[in-house]
Amino acid sequence: DTAVSQTPKYLVTQMGNDKSIKCEQNLGHDTMYWYKQDSKKFLKIMFSYNNKELIINETVPNRFSPKSPDKAHLNLHINSLELGDSAVYFCASSPYGDRGRGYTFGSGTRLTVV
Amino acid sequence: EDQVTQSPEALRLQEGESSSLNCSYTVSGLRGLFWYRQDPGKGPEFLFTLYSAGEEKEKERLKATLTKKESFLHITAPKPEDSATYLCAVQEIRHGSGNTGKLIFGQGTTLQVKP
Numbered sequence: 001d002t003a004v005s006q007t008p009k010y011l012v013t014q015m016g017n018d019k020s021i022k023c024e025q026n027l028g029h030d031t032m033y034w035y036k037q038d039s040k041k042f043l044k045i046m047f048s049y050n051n052k053e054l055i056i057n058e059t060v061p062n063r064f065s066p067k068s069p070d071k072a073h074l075n076l077h078i079n080s081l082e083l084g085d086s087a088v089y090f091c092a093s094s095p096y097g098d099r100g101r102g103y104t105f106g107s108g109t110r111l112t113v114v
Numbered sequence: 115e116d117q118v119t120q121s122p123e124a125l126r127l128q129e130g131e132s133s134s135l136n137c138s139y140t141v142s143g144l145r146g147l148f149w150y151r152q153d154p155g156k157g158p159e160f161l162f163t164l165y166s167a168g169e170e171k172e173k174e175r176l177k178a179t180l181t182k183k184e185s186f187l188h189i190t191a192p193k194p195e196d197s198a199t200y201l202c203a204v205q206e207i208r209h210g211s212g213n214t215g216k217l218i219f220g221q222g223t224t225l226q227v228k229p
């Protein structure tokens with residue numbers, strides 16, 4: 001059983017398009033995150049939801065909109081894609097307030113904007 | 115500003131050649147320091163959490179240590195299967211706003227172990 005699953009794994013699209021990435025976790029965790037990993041492997045937080053409530057919204061363009069229909073799902077919708085959006089996007093989850101293990105990450109979605 | 119810096123960026127070792135990776139951090143209050151391993155095409159995989167200066171944790175050939183300003187990941191007699199990118203991250207104590215779980219990552223050290 002995959003703990004944190006993301007779809008799709010690869011996404012190639014043209015500039016200006018709108019795309020979504022889906023994430024689901026079956027760990028029973030309360031908190032979910034979206035991180036962006038650039039070409040230098042630097043991971044930076046974008047959003048965090050705790051039990052469907054937005055708790056972290058870093059300086060991310062308004063073209064990025066997260067949605068959490070329930071605490072097991074956190075999707076990321078991106079409007080008007082730009083070349084600079086090309087990166088690997090990771091979903092992760094953790095128990096709220098539990099610092100013991102940090103996160104459980106998904107396997108990532110490699111987004112390429114052409 | 116909270117910051118995490120890892121060195122070196124890349125490290126090549128011969129099988130059996132022990133070495134250490136460094137993670138320097140600056141946070142107002144440390145809630146925890148995390149080490150992750152990331153293989154190509156995969157998400158980071160949890161290795162260790164360290165909470166306070168002087169703490170040490172071990173797993174197979176890996177040993178993580180923590181001081182007030184940095185953490186080291188010691189690799190003893192590495193094998194080719196230890197080749198990966200090792201990521202360090204810190205979680206800060208947030209007063210008033212509660213713990214959001216936010217991790218601040220370093221840029222990673224890519225380790226290559228040759229047979």
